[in-house]
Amino acid sequence: MLSIQNLTLSTRQPILQNLSHQFQLGQLYLITAVNGSGKTTFFRALVNLTPIDQGTVTFDEQPFTQQKQRVFYYESSNWFDPNMAGMDYLKLVKQLWQSQVNIAEEIRYWQMTDYIKLPIKKYSLGMKQKLLIAMYIISDASYLFMDEISNGLDDNSRQKLLDRLQTLSVAKCILLTSHYRNEIAPIADQILELKNQTMAVLPA
Numbered sequence: 536m537l538s539i540q541n542l543t544l545s546t547r548q549p550i551l552q553n554l555s556h557q558f559q560l561g562q563l564y565l566i567t568a569v570n571g572s573g574k575t576t577f578f579r580a581l582v583n584l585t586p587i588d589q590g591t592v593t594f595d596e597q598p599f600t601q602q603k604q605r606v607f608y609y610e611s612s613n614w615f616d617p618n619m620a621g622m623d624y625l626k627l628v629k630q631l632w633q634s635q636v637n638i639a640e641e642i643r644y645w646q647m648t649d650y651i652k653l654p655i656k657k658y659s660l661g662m663k664q665k666l667l668i669a670m671y672i673i674s675d676a677s678y679l680f681m682d683e684i685s686n687g688l689d690d691n692s693r694q695k696l697l698d699r700l701q702t703l704s705v706a707k708c709i710l711l712t713s714h715y716r717n718e719i720a721p722i723a724d725q726i727l728e729l730k731n732q733t734m735a736v737l738p739a
């Protein structure tokens with residue numbers, strides 16, 4: 536369980552004030568909010584990429600520093616090194632997260648065979664996004680924090696993503712932000728809205 540206790544968080548503006556919430560394994564959470572309200576900052580705070588003002592964040596009662604391998608967060612496909620190949624990233628994730636997931640099967644599932652060995656500077660937005668999704672799956676981490684993961688995907692790939700998320704969420708705790716609430720809502724166990732420095736649970 537990801538447990539957040541009395542979390543207060545700010546950037547140049549307040550993001551969260553005294554938030555307490557528990558996110559369970561085996562559940563998929565959709566977090567919605569208007570632009571700039573702090574979804575990405577919230578994810579960064581969960582994995583120590585940005586300092587929190589107050590409060591605690593624990594993964595199965597331990598701090599992130601002791602549970603790193605059980606968590607996967609890669610903020611955006613914008614951060615890929617354009618000179619590396621997608622395959623480099625997939626191998627790196629498999630090695631660092633000591634995962635048993637089969638890379639070749641993911642490449643086939645996401646139809647990346649033709650380009651996975653090319654440098655990422657040759658990829659379209661959708662191609663990069665599929666690589667990012669495959670990295671999440673290959674990590675096999677228990678806690679997956681996905682920020683606007685369906686951006687740039689065509690209809691077929693969006694459906695594949697929804698199918699995989701539904702399967703993955705049986706055993707994992709997935710927190711997913713999206714501006715396309717209606718698309719994700721049918722597979723979400725809980726919908727939260729980040730607003731007024733808190734997260735309110737919305738009717739599913």
Ligand SMILES: Nc1ncnc2c1ncn2[C@@H]1O[C@H](COP(=O)(O)OP(=O)(O)OP(=O)(O)O)[C@@H](O)[C@H]1O
Nearest residue numbers: 546547548550568569570571572573574575576577
């Ligand atoms: N490194 C930073 N330094 C200062 N302010 C920041 C920093 N990163 C984000 N902010 C500010 O914090 C607020 C929240 O930004 P964040 O990127 O978390 O929002 P978001 O909800 O993910 O937005 P979007 O839906 O547009 O992706 C914004 O006002 C932003 O300008």
